[in-house]
Amino acid sequence: MNIMPNRMDYGFMKYQREFEEKALSVLRSGWYVLGKEVASFEENFAAYTGSKCCVGLASGLDALWIAVKLLGIGPGDEVLIQGNTYIASVMGITINGATPVFVEPDEYYQINADKIEEKITEKTKAIMVVHLYGHVADMDKIMHICKKHHLKLIEDCAQSHGALYKGKMTGTFGDAGCFSFYPSKNLGAFGDAGALVTNDAGLAEDARVFRNYGSEKRYYNKVVGANSRLDELQAGLLNVRLAHMEEITEERRQLAEVYSRQLHQENILLPATRRDTCPVWHQYVIRSHRRQELTDYLNGKGIGTIIHYPIPPHLSEAYRSLGHRKGDFPITEEYADTVLSIPLYTDMREEEQRYTIDCINAFT
Numbered sequence: 001m002n003i004m005p006n007r008m009d010y011g012f013m014k015y016q017r018e019f020e021e022k023a024l025s026v027l028r029s030g031w032y033v034l035g036k037e038v039a040s041f042e043e044n045f046a047a048y049t050g051s052k053c054c055v056g057l058a059s060g061l062d063a064l065w066i067a068v069k070l071l072g073i074g075p076g077d078e079v080l081i082q083g084n085t086y087i088a089s090v091m092g093i094t095i096n097g098a099t100p101v102f103v104e105p106d107e108y109y110q111i112n113a114d115k116i117e118e119k120i121t122e123k124t125k126a127i128m129v130v131h132l133y134g135h136v137a138d139m140d141k142i143m144h145i146c147k148k149h150h151l152k153l154i155e156d157c158a159q160s161h162g163a164l165y166k167g168k169m170t171g172t173f174g175d176a177g178c179f180s181f182y183p184s185k186n187l188g189a190f191g192d193a194g195a196l197v198t199n200d201a202g203l204a205e206d207a208r209v210f211r212n213y214g215s216e217k218r219y220y221n222k223v224v225g226a227n228s229r230l231d232e233l234q235a236g237l238l239n240v241r242l243a244h245m246e247e248i249t250e251e252r253r254q255l256a257e258v259y260s261r262q263l264h265q266e267n268i269l270l271p272a273t274r275r276d277t278c279p280v281w282h283q284y285v286i287r288s289h290r291r292q293e294l295t296d297y298l299n300g301k302g303i304g305t306i307i308h309y310p311i312p313p314h315l316s317e318a319y320r321s322l323g324h325r326k327g328d329f330p331i332t333e334e335y336a337d338t339v340l341s342i343p344l345y346t347d348m349r350e351e352e353q354r355y356t357i358d359c360i361n362a363f364t
Contacts, residue, residue: 005304011346018240026236037235051197053204056230060158060180060194064092067176077125082111083332085130090313104331113141126152131160131170134282139165159282161187189234256281287338301359306341
C-alpha cells in the first residue's frame with residue numbers, strides 16, 4: 001500500500017461534479033476578476049466565520065503582510081509571534097520592516113500566553129497568533145494582554161478554518177484574521193488564494209482598495225497598493241468547498257479521534273487538545289526523539305510523512321540578520337527536531353488509516 005501524507009485528489013473527486021460545473025460556469029461567464037463569485041465568497045466566508053467583513057486576496061501571505069501594513073505597523077515596531085511557526089507568518093511582519101520577537105510555544109504547539117508579557121517592550125505594537133496545525137491558542141489570556149498593553153491582535157488562521165475557542169471561530173478575536181486557501185488547507189482552493197476577515201469596516205475597505213493597486217475607482221488611485229485579488233475561478237471553487245466544510249471538518253475530527261484512540265506506541269507522543277477548544281486537525285502531529293528512524297521505517301512501508309517544520313524561522317538562513325543562535329529557543333528547537341505529521345486528508349480510506357496505525361504501532 002502506498003499512502004501519501006496528504007491527498008488533494010480525493011477531496012476533488014468527492015465533490016467533482018460540483019467543482020466542474022462551477023468551473024465551467026465561471027469560464028463561460030466572461031468575467032474573471034472581482035466579480036460576483038468573489039463577492040459571494042466574501043459574504044459566505046464572513047458569515048461562516050462570524051465576522052462582519054471578508055476581503056478576498058491572492059494568498060495567505062498577502063493577507064498577513066497587508067493586515068500588518070494597514071494596521072500601521074512598520075519600521076521600528078515589534079510584533080510578538082511564536083517561534084515554531086511557518087516562515088510566512090514571520091514574513092508578514094518583516095515585509096513591512098517591523099521586527100519579529102519570538103515567544104516559545106506551549107504544549108499544544110501554540111504561542112505560550114504565559115511567556116508573552118516578558119517579551120513586551122515600548123516598541124511592541126502587536127501580537128500575531130498562529131493557530132498552528134488546526135489547534136487554537138489561549139485566546140482569553142492573549143486578548144487580556146492585548147487590552148492591557150494596548151496592542152493590536154492579528155490571527156494567522158492559515159491552518160485553522162473552522163476551529164473554535166469557547167464556541168467562537170478563530171480569526172474573529174483580533175483586529176484581523178488572515179486565511180490561506182492553499183490547496184492543501186482544510187478549505188483549499190485549486191491554486192493560491194487567501195482572505196482577511198475583520199469586524200472593522202474601515203480596515204476592510206482599506207484592504208479592498210489596497211488589493212487593487214490602491215484603487216477605489218478604476219484608474220483613480222488613492223494609495224500605492226498591490227495586486228492581490230482573489231480571482232473569480234478560485235472564489236467559485238472555494239464557494240463549492242465552503243458549502244461542505246461542516247462535513248469536511250467532522251471527517252477530520254473523526255480521523256484524528258481514531259488516531260488518538262488506536263495509536264499505542266511508546267516511542268511517540270500524541271497531540272493534546274486544549275480545554276474549551278474544538279480543533280480542525282489540519283495536521284495530526286506526533287513527536288518522537290527517534291523521528292528519523294520512524295520516518296525511514298514508515299517510508300519503507302509506503303507511508304509518507306511531513307515535518308512541519310524542520311527549521312524554525314529564527315535559525316533559517318533568511319533571518320540570519322536577526323542574530324539568533326541555536327539554543328535561544330529550546331522548546332521551539334525541540335519541536336523542530338521531533339514533530340512529524342502523519343497522513344490525514346479529506347476522504348481518507350479506512351484501510352489507509354488502519355494500515356498507518358498498524359505500522360506505527362509495530363515500530364520498534
